[in-house]
Amino acid sequence: MKLALLCSVAFLAAASPVLAADFIEPVAAMPFSWTGFYGGVQAGGGWNDSRWSQTTNPTFNTNGSGGIFGGQIGYNYQINQFVIGVEGDFAGSTVKGDNQCSNVLGTTCEAKQDYLGSVRGRLGYAVDRFLIYGDAGVAFTKYKFAEVDSFPQSFGGGSRVGWTAGLGAEYAFTDHWTAGVEWNYYDFGSKAGESDVLPGFFVDNRDTENVVVGKINYKF
Template sequence: MDTIVTINAQAHCNTALSSYGSRVTLREGLGMKPILFASTFLFAISGSAFAADVVVNEPVPIVPAGFTWTGGYVGLQFGGGWSNVDQPFSFFPPGPANLSQDNANGSGVLGGIFAGYNWQSGSFVFGGEADIDATSIDGDDGGSADDINGFKAQWMASARLRAGYAVDRWLIYGTGGYAYLRGKADRRDPGYEESHSASFNGWTIGAGAEYALTDNIIIRGEYRFADFGSKSVVISNYVEDISPQIHAVRVGLSYKF
């Protein structure tokens, strides 16, 4: 009898222990679910915050800068011109040049170099320029007053201001300033040839257009009129009062620094 009671007591004890272990395992399992859920939530939040902190640098497109006319330049020019040379005369002793003869008008080619500097403000361009040309412009009066009198322009130069309006690579401009001419007045009668060099000072005005083929290479076309004043030149036994004027059309090619 004692043996049966002992066995039943052990059986009840084992059953109780088994039931307790099951409850402990169940509680541990139920306790892990909130922990796993909380861990997953925190990981998701931290991942979102990290993604928000990442800055993606998009490549910025490079926009080419617009062309600017500001800068120095030097170039070559070539063209043609025609002259209007008034040359009234008087005999010795020198007096008023009140005797008339035909003008020693002529034509020819010219070519030389030019250099200058431009400043651009908005669409407006201002600058200064100087040039020098050798020329073959030559003409005479055909012997209208018995003697054949002529005038040849040898070379001319100028120092001018420029002002214009730019539309990107196009520039339309006006120009004007001081003009210098070195020429030769002569008598061309066969057997009585006579030549005298003279310098003239005056003014010039004109207009033109330029186009920038590249940031450095510029082409141009230009017209200018120049009035070189008047000078008396003694030829043999008479004095001519020579007043040369020259119209010229030039094309040019320059390099901008």
């Protein structure tokens, strides 16, 4: 009798971990959340279209390209699979273009961009760690316009305010680090600049730009 009782106790002790495992549900991994503040760096390229209009000469363009290098900060808030957010960015620019000044042979006109920035709202759709989004907002830049040979003169330029809209995709490869690519279209409208050599001689410049950058962010 005692032997039978001891055998029963030993069997129950050995079987208890197995029985417990059958009743304990495995703990599911927490899904990734895009909610939170983030900051990072960006690098890419810009392609601008600068259209010059003069009262005495035909319209011409100084289309150009160059590098875009800067950083961004922002905040995302996730609701189910939708992600809303706001982002501000600022970048230095080497975008520059030149062309013959209208139909005047032997002349070269040039448009240069110093910086590019924006504040944009974002709306995206997340599939776990993958996010696609669209954005739109206000944009800032600074251009310089000049005739650089034959008859050198500056047409000023200065700070400009416009709008931007674009698309992007981002992937979280850890709980804190994300990387992605983004395209944005910028429109800064038109601005008149007066020659610093010929008072009263104005040139209108209409400027648009396409920018593609890669981004790396740290999510806090």
